[in-house]
Amino acid sequence: MKLSDTMATPIEEKLDQNLKVRTGMVHVSDVRTGMVHVSDGKSRPEPLRLNLTMELLSLQKLEVVTPSSCHPNGPPMESKERMVQITRQKQGGLGLSIKGGAEHKLPILISRIYKDQAADITGQLFVGDAIIKVNGEYITACPHDDAVNILRNAGDIVVLTVKHYRAATPFLQKQLPLMMAYVTRYIYGTDKLRQNAFEVRGLNGISTGVIHCDELAILSQWLKLITDNVVGLTHLQMKLYNRNFAVGERIEYMGWVNEGVINNNISWQSYKPRFLLLKGTEVMLFETPPLNVAGISKALVVYKVYQTMFRIVKESETVDSRQHCFLLQSSGHEPRYLSVETRQELLRIENSWNAAIVTSVIKLGRKTFAVSHHGKSGGLTLDWQAGFSLTEGAESATVWQYKFSQLRGSSDDGKSKLKLHFQDHDSRAIETKELECQVLQSLLFCMHAFLTAKVASVDPAFLSSIQQT
Incomplete structure (x- = not known):
C-alpha cells in the first residue's frame, strides 16, 4: 500500500x-x-x-506492507536476526533512541531513528527492531538505563544484533x-x-x-x-481535589489560558501558557498544573477574587490577532491580559468567575475601609446583608446606611475622592455622599464584587448551585 x-x-x-x-x-x-x-x-x-x-x-x-519482504523502505521479516554495523558519529552518536527494558518486561526496542545520522545511514535498522546483542554481548535482560550506558560506551564501531518485532508498534x-x-x-x-x-x-x-x-x-x-x-477529565480532577476542601474553599474552575507578556527588547507581546484556577476567595495562575492538593499552594500568582476585576475584552479592543481575551486586574498590580482558544471557554471562565465572586463575598461577609467624610475620619463598611454604612468616632456611631439596591451610581477622580449616589426610599430623592479613601482602587474593586454578587444572587437557582458546588 x-x-x-x-x-x-x-x-x-x-x-x-x-x-x-x-x-x-x-x-x-x-x-x-x-x-x-x-x-x-x-x-x-x-x-x-x-x-x-x-x-x-x-x-x-503506518507500516508499509509490500509483496516483497526485502522491500528497501520496509522492515524485514520478524523471524530473522540481523547483524548491523554502525560507525558512531561525533555529532549525534549512534543516531537512535530506545524504549523498553527489563523493568517494563519488554526487549530494548529502537523507538526512533534520526534522519541522516549513523543508524539511518546503514539503511538496515528500523523502528520496532529489538536490540538483542551489542558487540556480541546479550542485553535482553538489561534495564533501560543500563542498555543506554552499554550503547553509549560501546566504542566507535558498534555491531548490533537485532530482530524486528511488529507487535511492538503500539508500545512505540x-x-x-x-x-x-x-x-x-x-x-x-x-x-x-x-x-x-x-x-x-x-x-x-x-x-x-x-x-x-x-x-x-x-x-x-x-x-x-x-x-x-x-x-471532562479536568472537571473530574477538580471534583477529586474538592473532596479535600470545605464548601467556601472549593475550586470553581481550572484550565489553560495564555498570558500576553511585554518584552523590553521588542514592541509586541509574546504569549506564555498559564494554568488558571479559581478556588474559594482566590484566583491563581500556575506555570504548570498542580499535580496534587499540595501543589495548589505553589501558585505563581495569587489574587483575592473580591479585590480583582474581570473584564472580557471587546473584539475592537484586542491588542493583536488573538481572540477571546480578558483582563484580570487586582488592586495594586498591573493588569494581566489573557486569552483562551474558544468563545465557549471564555464564557465558562466568566460564569465560574461570577460563581467565585458570590462564594468569596458570602464568605467574606463584610469589609471596612478607612475613609474621610467631611474632614472626619471614619469607616465605610460593605456588608453582604446590610449594604453600605458609614461610621465615625471612637464608638463607631453610624452616620448613614443604605442597601445595595439603593445605589444609583458613583464617580471618582481616579486618586482618592469618591461620590456615591443613593436614592432615598421615602422621598425617592437622590442623595450624594462624598468620601476620600487612600486605597480607592481597592475600595472600588471590592464594591464591584459585592454588587456583582448581589445581582447574581437575585437568581435563587444560581445561588443554590453555587452553595452546592
Missing part, C-alpha cells in the same frame, strides 16, 4: 473491545480514529493515524495523556493561528507536534472531540 502525501480520512468511531461485565451490562468505550499529517513545525508533515480515547491521544505510524507510538492537557491552534508564543492545524501538549511536556488536517470541518471535529475530553 502506498501512502499518498495528501492522504486524509474522516474521523471514524470504533468500539474498544475492553469489555467490563457489571451487573449483566457490558461497558464498551469509544475510540475515534482518522488519518492526519504531523510535523515538528519545520519539516515536511508525515501521515499518521490519530487514535483518541477518553483519556489518551496517540499517533501511530506517541501517546499523550489528556488529563489537564493544553490544546492550541496558535503558533507557540505568538498570536498567529496555524492554517488547518493544532497542537496538544501533555502534563509531562510531551507534544504531539503540529497536527495538520486537510479540511476545516475535520479540524473542527478533532478539536471539539479532544477539547471535550480534556474538559
